[in-house]
Amino acid sequence: MNPTGLDFPPLIAAFVFGLMGGAHCIGMCGGIMSALTFAVPPSMRRPARMGGLLLSYNLGRITSYMAAGTLVAAFGTLISLSPLARLILQGLAALMLILMALYIANWWKGLLRVEAVGKRLWRHLEPVGRRLMPVVHFPQAFALGAIWGWLPCGLVYSMLAWSLAIAQPLQGALLMGAFGLGTLPALLATGLAAHKLSHLIRHPATRTLAALTIIAFALWQLWTLNAHLGGHDHVPSHSDSQPHSHSHTNH
Template sequence: MNPSGLDLPPLLAAFVFGLLGGAHCIGMCGGIMGALTFTVPPSMRSPLRMGGLLLSYNLGRISSYMTAGALVAALGTLISLSLLARLLLQGLAAVMLILMALYIANWWKGLLGIEALGKRLWRHIEPVGRRLMPVVHFPQAFALGAIWGWLPCGLVYAMLAWSLATALPLQGALLMGAFGLGTLPALLATGLAARKLGHLIRQPATRTLAALTIMAFAVWQLWALNAHSGDHASSHSPTHSSSHPASHSFSHTIH
């Protein structure tokens, strides 16, 4: 992809990954959504108001994802100054996606160890969120969502690794935004719809299909990465020096 923009497939893939991670999102944030609902005074629980509060909360959560995506991508810009560093970042992103797939399928819980890395920071952030409860206003719900968006989550960390590899803040933010939008259906569903959706995405067959889809994408990324690195190496060989100048730029496989 051209580094000047972000084409649809990565954004679409990030959105689908958010959809596929719905079961995990319900487990991680479902309790928070329930608390957000039940702490609202009964006299203020109209369907329209509750829907607005839940939407505001999730928009705040997604804004935090996008902020984190932009920050790690900016860090990636500093790290990926050499071809080797770029290759390593993109390889890391693909490996993290595979770990994400294993986690969703309940085949391996290695991402739990990565989640533990964020718990120290979370201890300082969580009390701020609790002071915003009960939520009765839309800006309050947005602020709470923005805080809870930093909740340690292995799936979010896997996507942040992908944002890191883009090495462009705008692309990192858009990837995380697309991922966050993909998580919305699971977290906005309520009542009977939530039970049906939760039952569907918890089915072993559904989780296996989701995992295989993500793993296929990650393997394709690794294959493309290897192909581009091979092209780069050949362009610098003596037999290709005339047709491939040394100033030939590396094409990001993940972008």
Template sequence: MNPTGLDLPPLAAAFVFGLLGGAHCVGMCGGIMSALTFAVPPSMRRPSRMAALLLGYNAGRITSYALAGAIVAGLGALVGLAPGVRTVLQWMSSLMLCLMALYIADIWKGLRHIEALGKRYWRYLEPVGRALLPVTRPHQAILLGALWGWLPCGLVYSMLSWSLATATPSQGAMLMLAFGTGTLPALLVTGVAADQIRRLLNSRATRWLAALLVIALAIWQLIVTQQS
């Protein structure tokens, strides 16, 4: 198999990682969703409108993920022109996936330090988002969601390292699209159901299962690299 190719298993794995990383998403973004909901005037909180806004936020967010995946994969293509760099990118991606596994299993939270680096640029985007509040129309929700997609997040950065290793913009975008789609259930469901999802995804067994899946992917990626 071509190590730079992207077939169904990697896309399915990226989706599962997004799904199992939902506890982190709810913890990090659940408060944002609640704040945006209560910012809408009570007289405008019709179910149909709120559903449209919710879908708009997430459509914008996932679009930004895909764009970021295409950008870093394009950078990977440029850097990958040098001999041996592709192998280094594959190793870096596998290392980031292992760190992601430790993060999900609640063993080591070092990815928070990477998130702290991202806060340097987020302070320039945050005022733009505030200017869109309160959100009452779908196009505002999409724009705000697109900004939200650049919120510093260790799990997103881990997946971007994988996109970087593909060194193909279309493949990097597809990988991040699959990951973003996997995060949808946790962020689309609110209230009591969200609490139930949080408890399920925060359970030790679920976190360890997700961590083992991520490590298995990292090992698979290294094996494929060595065979190239």
């Protein structure tokens, strides 16, 4: 059984989830992107430079996602020492993916309650980010983006639950990196392209298709877990483990 409990490339799936979560990204982070743009002095808002700064912001954000993925996956190695614990974590990851799907489709907003988990940390990080403004250098933009990456986000937490279930730090980092790359198109698009992209992503049909795809993915994960459990229903008894012999002991 592979570490994710899945039979197809998890990094591709994570990228697609990030892409499908674009509506949430535009709604939640679009204002942040605008604020970061205005954090650049007017005299330095040349198109090429702004493009580099926006890319730096997002690289910092994705780096934070990967750091978080590494940390939670490392923690997963400590709490998944038994096969049963590993299966429970994978079941939790599938549940979080279903909550993500319900949120994307606007069927249920319960995932927003999960965001409350990170609000305390964000209260300490936000003032640090403000000290980095105005942004005039690319390293400064990267650092500000890295802080932005810890903004409470239910979609990010869903992916972190998956990283926790993987319980392999490198794979957890790569999973979060793939998810972050998937969110890039929505956050890098500007002007008319952003308007068209936002309209497409927010369309009910698009959101429903995205949600059904994620639910199918999560149900497939649960099915593989069930199959794995089914393969361990029979526990050999002590007598089963003894070799059978038809010979008689001579006295």
